[in-house]
Amino acid sequence: MNLPGTFTLGPGDGSARTGRLTTAHGEIETPVFMPVGTQGTVKSLCPDDLRTIGARIILGNTYHLYLRPGDELVAKMGGLHRFMAWDGPILTDSGGFQVFSLSGLRRITEEGVTFSSHIDGSKHLFSPEKVISIERNLGSDIMMVLDECVPYGADRAYTEKSLGLTTRWATRCRAAHAPLDRGQLLFGIVQGGFFKDLRAESARQLIDLAFEGYALGGLSVGESRAEMYDILYDATPLLPADKPRYLMGVGAPRDLLAGMAAGIDMFDCVLPTRNARNGTLFTFQGKVNIKRAEYREDDSPLEADCPCYACRTFSKAYLRHLYVARELLSYRLNTLHNLTFFSRFMAQARQAIREGRFEAFRTAMEAAYPETDA
Ligand SMILES: CNc1nc2c(CCc3ccc(C(F)(F)F)cc3)c3[nH]c(N)nc(=O)c3cc2[nH]1
Numbered sequence: 001m002n003l004p005g006t007f008t009l010g011p012g013d014g015s016a017r018t019g020r021l022t023t024a025h026g027e028i029e030t031p032v033f034m035p036v037g038t039q040g041t042v043k044s045l046c047p048d049d050l051r052t053i054g055a056r057i058i059l060g061n062t063y064h065l066y067l068r069p070g071d072e073l074v075a076k077m078g079g080l081h082r083f084m085a086w087d088g089p090i091l092t093d094s095g096g097f098q099v100f101s102l103s104g105l106r107r108i109t110e111e112g113v114t115f116s117s118h119i120d121g122s123k124h125l126f127s128p129e130k131v132i133s134i135e136r137n138l139g140s141d142i143m144m145v146l147d148e149c150v151p152y153g154a155d156r157a158y159t160e161k162s163l164g165l166t167t168r169w170a171t172r173c174r175a176a177h178a179p180l181d182r183g184q185l186l187f188g189i190v191q192g193g194f195f196k197d198l199r200a201e202s203a204r205q206l207i208d209l210a211f212e213g214y215a216l217g218g219l220s221v222g223e224s225r226a227e228m229y230d231i232l233y234d235a236t237p238l239l240p241a242d243k244p245r246y247l248m249g250v251g252a253p254r255d256l257l258a259g260m261a262a263g264i265d266m267f268d269c270v271l272p273t274r275n276a277r278n279g280t281l282f283t284f285q286g287k288v289n290i291k292r293a294e295y296r297e298d299d300s301p302l303e304a305d306c307p308c309y310a311c312r313t314f315s316k317a318y319l320r321h322l323y324v325a326r327e328l329l330s331y332r333l334n335t336l337h338n339l340t341f342f343s344r345f346m347a348q349a350r351q352a353i354r355e356g357r358f359e360a361f362r363t364a365m366e367a368a369y370p371e372t373d374a
């Protein structure tokens with residue numbers, strides 16, 4: 001059994017690569033898509049569902065779980081794995097991003113981020129030390145450092161200043177997390193906005209801190225696809241090749257393909273779960289908007305060769321009915337299918353990389369997901 005943090009590269013195809021990451025709760029085959037489980041649950045699914053759909057690692061959120069039910073309570077309940085009965089790997093984000101997207105009245109100082117809870121308005125401080133303490137209480141297998149996700153459009157001066165703070169915070173996170181005491185891995189997050197030289201500066205500073213993995217942050221924040229890809233292709237090769245590379249907040253099928261082509265190993269995105277709520281379903285032939293009238297009397301399954309419970313059991317007509325009637329079962333079935341698709345998509349991508357036919361796979365998938373559609 002390898003030590004947590006062991007990352008073994010398998011066959012590659014160009015810059016795309018396969019790998020295997022050992023965590024304290026099992027091994028992950030990469031490239032991997034990680035379902036978002038913000039408040040200790042992947043919405044509408046239970047742990048058995050996650051195993052059935054092939055989820056290997058899920059995301060949890062420091063910001064949300066700290067505010068409710070509280071990281072101390074989760075620790076008292078035996079940690080997040082036991083609390084939510086998920087025995088596979090869990091990655092927790094540091095909460096910095098969520099503070100900026102959710103809470104009001106926030107201030108950044110050298111000490112950390114002060115903010116008011118979006119739940120009850122109470123005041124809080126996230127310092128690097130505090131965030132590490134929360135993630136350790138949650139017992140996550142992969143912890144992200146506290147960083148500032150620079151807003152899209154920030155100028156060079158602001159971006160450069162923020163980059164320095166993010167590195168100082170990363171240094172404090174590294175110091176606060178006794179190395180691998182319980183097999184919990186710590187990933188650094190590269191910032192630098194849309195300035196290639198600042199990205200290189202950020203990567204260089206973080207590599208010196210020898211994290212167990214490296215994330216590209218500050219992307220998928222409202223920029224155009226071209227702007228994201230420009231940074232993605234320039235910055236990814238700067239990250240250590242022998243460590244896992246995580247592209248935060250990405251993405252749609254087209255973006256997963258671009259990320260894998262650039263050498264990214266780990267992805268997360270709310271699309272499969274969030275789009276399940278608005279009836280957008282992902283298939284290997286492209287997106288299906290289940291609410292469309294054309295499915296009203298369509299007795300065929302959503303995707304004939306999909307192994308998910310929704311496709312094996314129900315017709316498009318029924319899935320459409322549930323959606324139109326706003327039935328709870330609609331969300332659950334749509335989520336089961338979408339996450340099954342993302343899991344199968346990544347499995348087929350891994351196989352294509354192993355067999356040296358990734359570009360052909362990418363071309364075929366991009367035909368089903370044209371630029372406009374993502
Ligand atoms: C959507 N675009 C995006 N998401 C981004 C995220 C959040 C990723 C995340 C992690 C966990 C969850 C959980 F709810 F499931 F827990 C949900 C989302 C970022 N996170 C940090 N730390 N730095 C970044 O610079 C950054 C940039 C990001 N662009």
Ligand SMILES: [Zn+2]
Binds near residue numbers: 302336340
């Ligand atoms: Zn299905």
